[in-house]
Amino acid sequence: MHLSTILAVPLLAGAVSAAVGGPGSxxxxxxxxxxxxxxxxxxxxxxxxxxxxxHDTDEFYRTIAANASRKMDLNFKLFRGASxxxxxxxxxSASDATEQLAALPAVxxxxxxxxxxxxxxxxxxxxxxxxxxxEGNSETARRAAEDTFSTHVMTQVDQLRAKGITxxxxxxxxxxxxxxxxxxxxxxxxxxxxxxxxxxxxxxxxYTGSNKPVASNxxxxxxxxxxxxxxxxxAAQAGSNTFxxxxxxxxxxxxxxxxxxxxxxxxxxxxxxxxxxAYEAGADVITSSVGGSSGWPDEAWAVATARIVANGVPxxxxxxxxxxxxxxxxxxxxxxxxxxSVASVDNTLAPTLFTKASYVxxxxxxxxxxxxxxxxxxxNWSGVSxxxxxxxxxxxxxxxxxxxxxxxxxxxxxxxxxxxxxxCLFTIKAQNALARGAQYVIxxxxxxxxxxxxxSAVPGIKGMAMVTPEQGAAWIAALxxxxxxxxxxxxxxxxxxxxxxxxxxxxxGFVSSYxxxxxxxxxxxxxxFSAPGGQILSTYPRAQGSYAVLSGTSMACPLVAGVYALxxxxxxxxxxxxxxxxxxxxSTAQPNLYNDGTSRKSVGRLAPVSQQxxxxxxxxxxxxxxxxxxxxxLSFNDSDHHVAVRNFTITNHGRTSVVYTLSHVGAATAYTFxxxxxxxxxxxxxxxxxxxxxxxLNYTTSDNNSGSDGTTITIPAGQRRVVQVSAEPPAGLxxxxxxxxxxxxxxxxxxxxxxxxxYLGVVGSLRSLTVLDPVQTYLSKVSLSRxxxxxTTPPSTARVAPNTLFVLPLRLPPGQQNLTETQQVxxxxxxxxxxxxxxxxxxVMGSAFIRADLVPIKLCPAPPTTTSSSSSAATSTAxxxxxxxxxLGYKTFGSIQNFPVYYMSRDTFNATWDGGMxxxxxxxxxxxxxxxxxxxxxxxxxxPSDYDIVETDPFRIRYLDLPSVLSPxxxxxxLRRQRISECP
Ligand SMILES: *[C@@H]1O[C@H](CO)[C@@H](O)[C@H](O)[C@H]1NC(C)=O
Ligand SMILES: *[C@@H]1O[C@H](CO)[C@@H](O)[C@H](O)[C@H]1NC(C)=O
Numbered sequence: 002m003h004l005s006t007i008l009a010v011p012l013l014a015g016a017v018s019a020a021v022g023g024p025g026s027x028x029x030x031x032x033x034x035x036x037x038x039x040x041x042x043x044x045x046x047x048x049x050x051x052x053x054x055x056h057d058t059d060e061f062y063r064t065i066a067a068n069a070s071r072k073m074d075l076n077f078k079l080f081r082g083a084s085x086x087x088x089x090x091x092x093x094s095a096s097d098a099t100e101q102l103a104a105l106p107a108v109x110x111x112x113x114x115x116x117x118x119x120x121x122x123x124x125x126x127x128x129x130x131x132x133x134x135x136e137g138n139s140e141t142a143r144r145a146a147e148d149t150f151s152t153h154v155m156t157q158v159d160q161l162r163a164k165g166i167t168x169x170x171x172x173x174x175x176x177x178x179x180x181x182x183x184x185x186x187x188x189x190x191x192x193x194x195x196x197x198x199x200x201x202x203x204x205x206x207x208y209t210g211s212n213k214p215v216a217s218n219x220x221x222x223x224x225x226x227x228x229x230x231x232x233x234x235x236a237a238q239a240g241s242n243t244f245x246x247x248x249x250x251x252x253x254x255x256x257x258x259x260x261x262x263x264x265x266x267x268x269x270x271x272x273x274x275x276x277x278x279a280y281e282a283g284a285d286v287i288t289s290s291v292g293g294s295s296g297w298p299d300e301a302w303a304v305a306t307a308r309i310v311a312n313g314v315p316x317x318x319x320x321x322x323x324x325x326x327x328x329x330x331x332x333x334x335x336x337x338x339x340x341x342s343v344a345s346v347d348n349t350l351a352p353t354l355f356t357k358a359s360y361v362x363x364x365x366x367x368x369x370x371x372x373x374x375x376x377x378x379x380x381n382w383s384g385v386s387x388x389x390x391x392x393x394x395x396x397x398x399x400x401x402x403x404x405x406x407x408x409x410x411x412x413x414x415x416x417x418x419x420x421x422x423x424x425c426l427f428t429i430k431a432q433n434a435l436a437r438g439a440q441y442v443i444x445x446x447x448x449x450x451x452x453x454x455x456x457s458a459v460p461g462i463k464g465m466a467m468v469t470p471e472q473g474a475a476w477i478a479a480l481x482x483x484x485x486x487x488x489x490x491x492x493x494x495x496x497x498x499x500x501x502x503x504x505x506x507x508x509x510g511f512v513s514s515y516x517x518x519x520x521x522x523x524x525x526x527x528x529x530f531s532a533p534g535g536q537i538l539s540t541y542p543r544a545q546g547s548y549a550v551l552s553g554t555s556m557a558c559p560l561v562a563g564v565y566a567l568x569x570x571x572x573x574x575x576x577x578x579x580x581x582x583x584x585x586x587x588s589t590a591q592p593n594l595y596n597d598g599t600s601r602k603s604v605g606r607l608a609p610v611s612q613q614x615x616x617x618x619x620x621x622x623x624x625x626x627x628x629x630x631x632x633x634x635l636s637f638n639d640s641d642h643h644v645a646v647r648n649f650t651i652t653n654h655g656r657t658s659v660v661y662t663l664s665h666v667g668a669a670t671a672y673t674f675x676x677x678x679x680x681x682x683x684x685x686x687x688x689x690x691x692x693x694x695x696x697x698l699n700y701t702t703s704d705n706n707s708g709s710d711g712t713t714i715t716i717p718a719g720q721r722r723v724v725q726v727s728a729e730p731p732a733g734l735x736x737x738x739x740x741x742x743x744x745x746x747x748x749x750x751x752x753x754x755x756x757x758x759x760y761l762g763v764v765g766s767l768r769s770l771t772v773l774d775p776v777q778t779y780l781s782k783v784s785l786s787r788x789x790x791x792x793t794t795p796p797s798t799a800r801v802a803p804n805t806l807f808v809l810p811l812r813l814p815p816g817q818q819n820l821t822e823t824q825q826v827x828x829x830x831x832x833x834x835x836x837x838x839x840x841x842x843x844x845v846m847g848s849a850f851i852r853a854d855l856v857p858i859k860l861c862p863a864p865p866t867t868t869s870s871s872s873s874a875a876t877s878t879a880x881x882x883x884x885x886x887x888x889l890g891y892k893t894f895g896s897i898q899n900f901p902v903y904y905m906s907r908d909t910f911n912a913t914w915d916g917g918m919x920x921x922x923x924x925x926x927x928x929x930x931x932x933x934x935x936x937x938x939x940x941x942x943x944x945p946s947d948y949d950i951v952e953t954d955p956f957r958i959r960y961l962d963l964p965s966v967l968s969p970x971x972x973x974x975x976l977r978r979q980r981i982s983e984c985p
Contacts, residue, residue: 041115050085068087079280166571170254330519351449352536445470663747695742929958
């Protein structure tokens with residue numbers, strides 16, 4: 002089982018391990034923030050519409066003309082539709098209009114627009130190779146010439162490359178942030194004849210997801226870095242770079258479809274357009290390291306992507322970097338049907354770029370010894386030559402400098418403080434050193450390799466750097482002997498650099514701890530398989546250093562796209578057969594043992610299929626396999642829907658008859674919940690428990706062989722046979738904790754072939770799970786000025802007390818908008834003092850359908866008719882009021898605006914409310930509660946018992962009204978009267 006690489010590997014992406022309780026650092030905190038940002042956001046008032054075939058779309062555009070505008074045409078062979086945006090002034094009637102629109106014959110389907118974040122990844126370092134020392138060069142040049150790039154050795158890419166297979170004639174389209182095609186390792190030009198030969202900029206530099214994308218015919222340049230790194234993993238050209246960076250498939254024709262501006266997000270209308278443009282540009286493979294939590298293959302982007310796959314073009318997408326969220330956290334569009342979701346394993350090497358410096362142990366041999374450091378920020382190390390000082394000589398200290406130093410500590414102005422990484426933030430350690438006068442700090446790592454540490458938030462610190470645990474230990478040993486260690490630092494911007502390929506003996510070859518787990522909510526197997534994504538050296542924009550080591554499933558995905566290109570060159574007959582290509586890669590992939598990324602806790606079992614899919618891809622084996630399976634995985638679903646028998650077909654493409662022996666290799670079973678009473682899935686690896694329990698499989702073959710392990714099937718050359726598999730789930734599991742069992746059907750042929758088919762199933766009932774947390778679902782108050790403030794200062798989500806009064810903004814009904822400029826200013830000013838109701842929902846499991854209905858408890862009497870008619874726009878609440886309807890057993894005013902919502906991921910989400918109802922009316926002033934209905938997984942929308950129901954505390958609403966705004970004295974009086982009135 003591919004354990005040759007259980008050396009010891011530092012998950013330098015220490016970033017990630019710490020996010021789940023490992024050694025603390027800022028990096029870990031950033032990673033946690035990134036995970037929280039993984040949930041795509043629904044963009045209010047924006048919809049993707051798909052047109053039905055052969056219907057008049059003019060009618061559609063006529064119907065929307067008054068209320069909405071066309072944002073983006075999605076006029077493609079495989080997706081004909083548009084995205085539309087309701088006008089701000091009419092947003093309140095958007096939901097109403099959507100119902101009308103959805104009913105038009107021209108409309109096949111409608112989805113709200115979702116916004117995805119710019120891909121998150123951990124950056125270990127970035128730098129160029131110009132000051133790389135010679136000793137590094139010869140090694141890396143040799144590696145490039147022979148392709149001994151570690152990620153290629155891990156995936157057998159090196160073996161196909163040795164046969165001259167480079168992806169020639171295969172068009173691979175990347176959907177990402179753009180590419181620095183002027184980079185010497187990426188061809189240096191754009192267009193026909195160049196490495197980056199096709200593509201399109203769909204958005205322009207200024208696009209943020211919240212403004213209009215401006216497509217252009219300018220080449221898709223990269224101002225972020227992500228897309229350039231991804232492109233290099235796929236196709237970088239060796240030879241021109243001393244780091245020896247080479248892509249998996251440098252012979253491909255690379256296309257870049259740019260969907261991000263320099264910062265910000267992307268909406269899925271742009272993503273759908275990019276994928277379809279790539280398809281129509283003749284791509285043989287489409288890859289995108291973009292995504293967000295979902296788990297629902299029916300979301301717009303996943304549906305559009307699955308359709309491209311169904312039309313013969315494999316699509317590879319990153320599985321997501323939210324491994325810490327545990328099981329059932331699949332991402333869009335990787336979760337689409339037939340779409341390949343790529344998990345990440347850690348590189349066996351940690352390529353680390355060090356700046357060279359030196360030190361002398363003065364009381365010893367006084368030899369000048371060189372060492373390498375990774376500069377942090379700030380990095381004013383030029384000319385700094387000072388003796389080291391350490392607070393403790395304990396190289397296992399967990400809390401070094403986490404507490405202030407005693408007042409008796411000497412003044413550290415004349416020292417560099419050496420401190421061990423761990424537990425508290427780097428800024429805390431720096432602060433504690435600074436408090437005793439220190440200006441320079443070197444951290445030695447508690448995990449292999451180094452990180453770029455940023456303590457620029459601590460003014461007074463002039464230099465920060467990190468060294469390896471080994472270097473730290475050597476210095477501490479000398480200090481403990483009471484020797485003086487004089488360190489002479491160098492300027493990292495000019496000093497020579499060394500690239501060290503440190504062995505990752507802890508996690509190399511194992512699934513990266515950040516890699517997101519499946520399966521989907523309908524128990525489709527995700528991810529499909531894995532590739533190296535942790536600690537990956539690749540190209541980076543020239544302006545940002547030219548090369549960088551990044552970690553993420555974003556880095557695994559393009560390697561798999563390169564693997565597809567090699568496989569298509571090797572097996573051209575399968576060029577337009579995504580299912581066959583996926584089955585080949587899955588059946589030849591190498592599953593690896595479970596590893597929690599921190600302490601090598603092991604149950605001696607393979608990692609669950611919900612984490613690693615088929616395992617690490619082995620493309621040489623896939624290229625020359627003569628036995629093909631019809632499936633890339635099997636799902637036995639949950640206990641309610643247990644599939645008694647799954648079929649798959651074995652085809653023998655060899656020249657002789659082969660006897661295949663079927664057997665079973667179980668993987669570790671992973672509990673979704675820590676305890677049966679939990680409603681939030683366990684975190685990996687902090688609380689997620691895996692146990693040594695496996696299913697028993699039985700096989701029935703067409704030669705009427707039936708039985709368990711050892712069952713055989715004989716298949717003559719050129720023929721195919723069906724195998725039936727049934728799974729008896731492991732006994733003795735706690736079904737209330739929703740264990741996911743999994744493993745591999747091993748298929749070993751008399752011709753030496755050896756394949757494995759991953760399967761999984763769930764013990765317990767997904768339909769009975771709580772999806773909406775009743776405790777963490779509540780209302781908060783958002784002042785309107787904050788609601789419109791920048792997204793960087795999100796409004797408070799503090800729960801309001803029962804019976805809280807919300808004074809909602811003034812609305813101007815149609816026909817009442819003829820105010821003078823002064824009056825308009827008065828309205829805007831007055832509205833700033835109002836608030837919106839914010840619904841906060843905590844979805845602990847995904848829900849395909851969530852209602853929010855307004856239940857009146859007591860309404861205010863109709864407002865007194867105002868006589869102070871100082872303007873023609875006298876009344877403000879002339880709008881129609883909603884009527885009572887019976888919804889799932891509640892007497893309600895119906896759905897509030899922006900609800901219901903569909904296909905929601907397992908995350909928290911918020912929606913603000915200004916009193917508007919989905920039918921375009923406004924709720925009159927009064928006392929209310931909101932009732933949320935969240936449909937269970939596998940639930941029936943018509944069945945009240947299939948919902949989680951959460952009722953909010955009662956709350957009161959009023960509207961600021963026009964007469965009071967225009968007459969300040971009236972305003973105060975009226976508001977006071979409203980507050981003291983009998984009205985609830
Ligand atoms: C809002 O809708 C009304 C009626 O549908 C229409 O007359 C008005 O022009 C719309 N307003 C805007 C800003 O589009
Ligand atoms: C340490 O000494 C320097 C200069 O000698 C002085 O500026 C600084 O305030 C001192 N710091 C402490 C914490 O004593």
